[in-house]
Amino acid sequence: MASRSASQRFARQITPWLVPALIVIAWQVASSLGRIDTRIMPSPFAVLKAGETLALSGELWTHLRISFVRAMLGFAIGGGIGLALGLITGLSRRGELALDSTVQMIRTIPPLALIPLVILWFGIDESAKLFLVAFGTLFPVYINTYHGIRSVDPGLVEMARSYGQRGWPLFRDVILPGALPSILVGVRFALGFAWILLIVAETISASSGIGYLATNAREFLQTDVVVLSILLYALLGKASDVVARLLERRWLRWNPAYQNV
Amino acid sequence: MNAPLATTATRGVALDVRAVSKQFGERTVLDQLDLRLDRGEFVALVGRSGCGKSTLLRLIAGLETASSGDITADGKPHAQAQAQTRMMFQDARLLPWKTVLQNVGLGLPGDWKAAALNALAEVGLEEHAQKWPAQLSGGQRQRVALARALIHTPRLLLLDEPLGALDALTRIEMHQLIERVWQKHGFTVLLVTHDVQEAVALADRVILIEKGQIGLDQAVVLPRPRTRASHEFGALEEHILNRVLATPQSPISPSGLDAVVHFGALRWAQ
Numbered sequence: 001m002a003s004r005s006a007s008q009r010f011a012r013q014i015t016p017w018l019v020p021a022l023i024v025i026a027w028q029v030a031s032s033l034g035r036i037d038t039r040i041m042p043s044p045f046a047v048l049k050a051g052e053t054l055a056l057s058g059e060l061w062t063h064l065r066i067s068f069v070r071a072m073l074g075f076a077i078g079g080g081i082g083l084a085l086g087l088i089t090g091l092s093r094r095g096e097l098a099l100d101s102t103v104q105m106i107r108t109i110p111p112l113a114l115i116p117l118v119i120l121w122f123g124i125d126e127s128a129k130l131f132l133v134a135f136g137t138l139f140p141v142y143i144n145t146y147h148g149i150r151s152v153d154p155g156l157v158e159m160a161r162s163y164g165q166r167g168w169p170l171f172r173d174v175i176l177p178g179a180l181p182s183i184l185v186g187v188r189f190a191l192g193f194a195w196i197l198l199i200v201a202e203t204i205s206a207s208s209g210i211g212y213l214a215t216n217a218r219e220f221l222q223t224d225v226v227v228l229s230i231l232l233y234a235l236l237g238k239a240s241d242v243v244a245r246l247l248e249r250r251w252l253r254w255n256p257a258y259q260n261v
Numbered sequence: 262m263n264a265p266l267a268t269t270a271t272r273g274v275a276l277d278v279r280a281v282s283k284q285f286g287e288r289t290v291l292d293q294l295d296l297r298l299d300r301g302e303f304v305a306l307v308g309r310s311g312c313g314k315s316t317l318l319r320l321i322a323g324l325e326t327a328s329s330g331d332i333t334a335d336g337k338p339h340a341q342a343q344a345q346t347r348m349m350f351q352d353a354r355l356l357p358w359k360t361v362l363q364n365v366g367l368g369l370p371g372d373w374k375a376a377a378l379n380a381l382a383e384v385g386l387e388e389h390a391q392k393w394p395a396q397l398s399g400g401q402r403q404r405v406a407l408a409r410a411l412i413h414t415p416r417l418l419l420l421d422e423p424l425g426a427l428d429a430l431t432r433i434e435m436h437q438l439i440e441r442v443w444q445k446h447g448f449t450v451l452l453v454t455h456d457v458q459e460a461v462a463l464a465d466r467v468i469l470i471e472k473g474q475i476g477l478d479q480a481v482v483l484p485r486p487r488t489r490a491s492h493e494f495g496a497l498e499e500h501i502l503n504r505v506l507a508t509p510q511s512p513i514s515p516s517g518l519d520a521v522v523h524f525g526a527l528r529w530a531q
Contacts, residue, residue: 159354162322163368163409164344173367177358254358254393 042224047231050224059213064232067198067209070126071236074133075194079187082138086145090179091171096146103142111136111197115204124205129198136197137190144186148179181255184248191240199233210236273301273449274334274345274416276321281330282473283316290316292473293330303443303450305460307505308470314453315421317470321451322348322419334417347410348419351426353402355394355409362390365409373412380408384438400431404438411442418443420452424459436462440485457502461494462487467501471508477501 024044030036031043038046054060085103088095111132122128152175160174202211210229217225252258276298283291290313298304306314319325321332323343332339339346355364365377381387384404394402403423410418420439424432440463443450454460460467461481469477479501483493 155350155352155354156356158324159350160356160367162324162343162348163413165368169368173359174356177356180358252358254395256395 039221039223042227046224047227050222050228054213054225054228063208063210063213064236067202067211068236070129070202070209071133071194071198071240074130074198075137075190077130078134078137078194079141079190081134082141082186082190083145083183085138086142086183087149090146090149091175100146103139107139107143112200115200119205124207128205129201129209132201133194133197137194140189140193141183141186144182144189145179148182148186149175151182152178181248181252181258184244184251187247188241188244191244192237195233195237195240272414272416272447273299275300275336276339276417276449276451277333277336278317278321279331279333281317281320281327281332283313283320283325284328289473291320291327294470294474296468296475298449298451301447301449303452303463303465305452305454305464305467306470307454307457307460307467307501308476309505309508310455312470312508313473314470318348318419318421318451318453321417322346324348344413345416346419347413347415347417348421349403349406349410349423351422353394353399353406355402355405357394359394360390361386361392361394361397361405364394364405365412367409369412376412377408380412381405383411383442384408398431400427400435403427403435407438407442411446414446415448417449417451420450420454422453422455425455432456432459437486439463444485457505458489458498461498461501462489469501469504469508476508477504 027036028044031038031041031045036043042050051060085099089100089103090096114132114135118128118131122131156174156178157170160170165173198209199211199214202209203215206212206215210232214226214229217223217229248258276296278294278296280293280295281291282289282293294313294317296317306317308314316325320327321339323340323346334345355361356367359367362374362377362381365380366373369376378387378390381390384407386401386404386408389397389401389405394405397405406423424435427435436459439450452460452463457467461483464481467477467479467481468475469479479497481497483491483497487494489495
């Protein structure tokens with residue numbers, strides 16, 4: 001019985017990786033047989049080799065660190081502002097009246113449409129990239145915070161009030177935990193979006209970062225480095241998603257829906 | 262049985278509801294209603310859906326304000342005495358992100374853990390202290406809600422159909438528990454219920470609310486603990502039930518009922 005459940009767990013952990021593994025194998029086989037032109041699409045092995053070379057020279061880690069810091073800093077600024085605005089409009093009717101329609105209007109602007117303006121404002125230095133990432137991550141966090149607070153069970157708030165809870169204790173014990181599942185959905189979404197915005201920003205105007213690595217490699221027709229950069233973005237995006245899910249599992253462990261996910 | 266009641270009865274509050282009215286828009290839910298509760302008395306409010314019994318309870322709890330009239334506790338305006346009043350709702354309303362123990366200690370200052378464990382022990386749930394509310398049954402959750410009310414040593418306990426969603430066996434266990442803690446602590450109780458049998462089993466007085474006023478005020482002078490099988494119990498229950506059934510439906514209910522029947526008929530027809 002025990003060994004059976006252990007093998008079942010093993011199967012559950014391995015199954016999600018089957019499809020990606022099969023794709024990589026098919027890709028390598030097709031490259032080795034000459035079915036894919038390596039000038040257009042390098043083989044997985046060549047991508048690994050490029051990664052090894054860049055890692056040994058230290059270039060890979062520099063670019064990775066720079067991109068990571070940009071994404072996290074931009075997310076911290078945008079998510080922080082979004083959280084603050086969402087708390088204001090969620091908690092106070094006056095705040096909602098004063099701010100919500102403005103935020104909703106700005107929200108409809110695609111962040112990438114701002115790129116010409118951003119380059120005019122900030123040039124191509126760090127603040128341009130941070131601005132774009134912050135702008136894009138603000139709204140998912142804002143909307144989910146606002147709706148999370150508004151959808152807290154009014155029965156629980158009424159109960160807590162009748163038990164003398166007001167102000168900060170009411171917010172800390174009832175409203176914030178009630179809104180947290182929704183806020184974390186916003187965080188997950190914003191983290192994914194941060195990487196998408198960053199790659200565009202780094203491709204257009206940068207002298208460092210993974211986006212720069214890819215653009216630079218394109219100039220020299222190094223398709224293996226281009227593919228490596230794309231894979232790095234995928235890995236970083238996946239890693240931030242895993243972190244967000246760990247937060248969910250830790251902070252929402254009271255919720256049966258988040259146990260044993 | 263009488264001796265502890267006499268000594269603890271001072272802990273209950275004497276509640277006086279005078280000429281209280283409540284309107285929601287055009288609709289008058291309570292109309293110049295008068296009600297007196299003695300110290301330590303257990304009173305049950307019965308009546309059809311929408312008769313205003315829950316509204317009366319929510320007014321006393323301070324969750325809503327009366328359109329006119331006043332409510333006093335021991336001669337003082339009741340609004341100033343919310344700290345001595347605790348309410349149990351139809352659903353337990355436990356905070357799902359707090360453990361059972363933390364829920365019982367909600368809003369208490371200082372070191373409340375020992376007191377919360379005591380309160381849980383009183384409702385027989387001390388071994389569940391570290392569980393999440395989602396891991397408990399409906400009856401257990403209501404017992405936690407009762408412990409959460411008891412820890413504040415209330416002088417007035419308001420019960421808004423707290424057992425309505427429980428199965429019959431759990432309900433009988435809860436009756437015994439509520440009667441026991443009431444006799445031990447001596448607070449005043451006002452219970453809103455649909456279940457006339459529950460009212461007769463627990464209350465000193467059963468009051469029927471109809472058309473926003475008191476339609477029947479029936480003392481229940483049966484020895485405790487009460488046995489449902491006795492002739493007197495059955496006669497009293499039937500008397501009150503017939504009186505409830507004799508009241509015309511309030512304007513809200515019929516349309517709602519029609520809709521349900523209609524929907525049922527449609528489904529059967531297919």
